[in-house]
Amino acid sequence: MKRRWCKDVLFRWVCGAVSMFATALLLVLLVHLCRQGWEYLDSSFLTQFASRRPAQAGIKAGLWGTLWLLALTATMAFPLGVATALYLEEYAPQGRLTRLLEVNIANLAGVPSIIYGLLGLAIFVRLLGLERSLWSGSMTLTLLILPVIIVSAQGAIRSVPRSLREASYALGAQPWHVNLLVVFPAALPGILTGVILALSRAIGETAPLVIVGAVGYMRFVPTSPSDDFTALPLQIYDWASRPQVEFHQVAASGILVLLSILLMFNLTAVWIRHRLQRYPS
Amino acid sequence: MESGTKAARLELVEEPVGELLLRRQWVNYKDVLLKLCLSLATSLTVLTTCTIVLLIGKEAFAFFHMVSIVDFLLGTQWQPLIEPQQYGVLPLVVGSTLVVVLSMGIALPLGVFVAAYLSEYASFPIRSVVKPFLEILAGIPTVVYGYFALTFVTPQLQQLFPAMEVFNAASAGIVVGIMILPMVSSLCDDAFCAVAPELKEAGYSLGATSYEVFRGIVLPASAFRLAAAVILAVSRALGETMAVTLAAGATPNMEWSFLKSIQTMTAYIVEVSLGDTPAGGVAYLTCYGVAALLFGITFVLNVLGYRWMRRTAE
Numbered sequence: 001m002k003r004r005w006c007k008d009v010l011f012r013w014v015c016g017a018v019s020m021f022a023t024a025l026l027l028v029l030l031v032h033l034c035r036q037g038w039e040y041l042d043s044s045f046l047t048q049f050a051s052r053r054p055a056q057a058g059i060k061a062g063l064w065g066t067l068w069l070l071a072l073t074a075t076m077a078f079p080l081g082v083a084t085a086l087y088l089e090e091y092a093p094q095g096r097l098t099r100l101l102e103v104n105i106a107n108l109a110g111v112p113s114i115i116y117g118l119l120g121l122a123i124f125v126r127l128l129g130l131e132r133s134l135w136s137g138s139m140t141l142t143l144l145i146l147p148v149i150i151v152s153a154q155g156a157i158r159s160v161p162r163s164l165r166e167a168s169y170a171l172g173a174q175p176w177h178v179n180l181l182v183v184f185p186a187a188l189p190g191i192l193t194g195v196i197l198a199l200s201r202a203i204g205e206t207a208p209l210v211i212v213g214a215v216g217y218m219r220f221v222p223t224s225p226s227d228d229f230t231a232l233p234l235q236i237y238d239w240a241s242r243p244q245v246e247f248h249q250v251a252a253s254g255i256l257v258l259l260s261i262l263l264m265f266n267l268t269a270v271w272i273r274h275r276l277q278r279y280p281s
Numbered sequence: 282m283e284s285g286t287k288a289a290r291l292e293l294v295e296e297p298v299g300e301l302l303l304r305r306q307w308v309n310y311k312d313v314l315l316k317l318c319l320s321l322a323t324s325l326t327v328l329t330t331c332t333i334v335l336l337i338g339k340e341a342f343a344f345f346h347m348v349s350i351v352d353f354l355l356g357t358q359w360q361p362l363i364e365p366q367q368y369g370v371l372p373l374v375v376g377s378t379l380v381v382v383l384s385m386g387i388a389l390p391l392g393v394f395v396a397a398y399l400s401e402y403a404s405f406p407i408r409s410v411v412k413p414f415l416e417i418l419a420g421i422p423t424v425v426y427g428y429f430a431l432t433f434v435t436p437q438l439q440q441l442f443p444a445m446e447v448f449n450a451a452s453a454g455i456v457v458g459i460m461i462l463p464m465v466s467s468l469c470d471d472a473f474c475a476v477a478p479e480l481k482e483a484g485y486s487l488g489a490t491s492y493e494v495f496r497g498i499v500l501p502a503s504a505f506r507l508a509a510a511v512i513l514a515v516s517r518a519l520g521e522t523m524a525v526t527l528a529a530g531a532t533p534n535m536e537w538s539f540l541k542s543i544q545t546m547t548a549y550i551v552e553v554s555l556g557d558t559p560a561g562g563v564a565y566l567t568c569y570g571v572a573a574l575l576f577g578i579t580f581v582l583n584v585l586g587y588r589w590m591r592r593t594a595e
Binding site: 008010012018019022025028029032033036080083084086087088092101104105106107108110111112113114118119121143146147150179180197203204207210213233236237240248251252259262 | 312320322326337340391402411414418424428429466495513547551555575579
């Protein structure tokens with residue numbers, strides 16, 4: 001009896017210790033980054049271009065590139081993702097074909113991001129002749145995060161109560177009216193949460209942009225979507241892959257900037273979820 | 282009999298109302314237009330899959346026209362960019378395998394323990410601290426993990442094993458393990474929570490301790506979903522790119538050593554893309570040969586994983 005009880009307590013403690021260890025890993029990572037990146041992190045770091053001298057290196061080009069990518073990706077991925085989710089939830093007949101569509105989307109979410117990079121290289125860069133532009137980069141990222149947006153938007157739309165739809169039909173509304181003016185607004189906070197989280201994944205993606213041909217070293221800010229570009233994670237990769245220790249510290253500063261942007265995105269998502277979401281999915 | 286037809290009628294109503302209205306004799310053109318637009322957007326997902334398969338298939342076909350598929354899959358020398366060219370992909374596969382094995386060796390036990398703690402023991406306040414931490418860990422970009430491996434894990438490991446090279450499979454495997462830990466633990470958590478409470482309660486009522494309930498009831502009952510979680514995590518670790526590119530180096534070899542520099546399939550594709558490769562050239566085609574293998578493996582793993590997950594959900 002005593003041994004069984006000891007085993008139980010031991011197991012409980014091991015589980016608890018491992019969980020604490022997993023959370024401690026995040027703290028170790030953050031402390032290491034702060035210690036490495038603090039030195040070069042100042043206001044001029046945000047306003048200067050990449051440089052051969054670590055002390056003068058900055059992330060202006062990467063920051064602007066990331067903002068451009070974000071804006072373009074969001075404007076393309078949001079309508080496409082929501083439209084697909086609306087179709088699957090409100091229109092698609094239940095059957096084999098719809099099941100197949102959903103399995104396909106789940107599979108797309110599992111395709112390695114580097115494969116999307118090769119897709120973007122062949123289709124957007126070469127076939128459509130968009131070259132190594134922001135267009136190519138953002139279209140590739142759009143395809144990459146589309147499955148994530150679709151799945152979360154489906155959840156949000158599904159959580160809108162059926163009574164809301166029935167009430168609108170009872171008042172004589174047409175299906176398009178119900179879907180666009182009743183269901184969509186009711187699901188919007190949930191959809192937005194999903195879109196923001198998907199975009200925060202897009203911000204950190206590096207591999208597909210490397211394949212599509214974004215550059216690591218750039219000394220100007222892109223002014224139109226057909227310009228060359230770099231992005232924060234690429235700039236970080238460029239610095240981290242250099243042998244000099246000083247550049248590793250610059251990379252850590254860049255990572256701190258990147259992580260604070262991601263943190264802002266996550267906090268916004270949490271805020272929307274808690275404040276605006278009326279029908280939690 | 283009477284109640285049976287009533288139940289059937291109630292089920293009919295569960296169809297989307299909009300769909301029922303669309304079947305009327307007269308239709309509003311706006312409805313048709315909206316449905317058309319939405320289905321066009323949906324077809325994009327199918328188009329994406331088809332394009333990926335066709336593109337990789339086409340380029341890989343061109344590649345295998347040049348290199349025999351047997352030499353590619355069974356060759357033990359990978360040296361496609363320098364003379365004399367060798368196109369045996371096994372060294373890259375070994376590199377990827379090393380990273381996957383080590384990362385799963387870390388993520389699987391840790392993930393199961395964390396999930397067991399979260400689903401069986403943790404009080405609400407602890408759960409609401411640990412879960413967001415894990416979510417943040419999952420949201421950190423892979424390039425950051427690569428940096429962490431290079432500047433933190435490798436120096437620490439070098440103190441333990443002085444023979445360790447600057448770029449090595451061990452540190453890459455460890456950070457990939459940390460990276461997929463949140464995914465493994467949340468999938469396992471879902472699996473444990475899906476076990477019917479009646480089963481657990483039956484165990485407790487027989488006087489079993491919570492450890493015995495976990496070992497004897499929860500683990501066997503969720504075995505299928507655990508296997509699915511492992512498969513999906515392996516697929517994720519295989520496709521991981523930036524962390525292994527930064528930390529594991531670019532030396533394809535067959536030595537099965539965690540201390541040495543290796544190259545994974547994904548890292549090779551990045552290496553080629555960083556250089557200036559003309560379309561249709563040999564280097565460009567090797568990329569698609571490797572990509573075809575990577576896509577094939579991850580595709581099979583994903584299909585299998587989702588199927589097993591679904592099987593137990595029903």
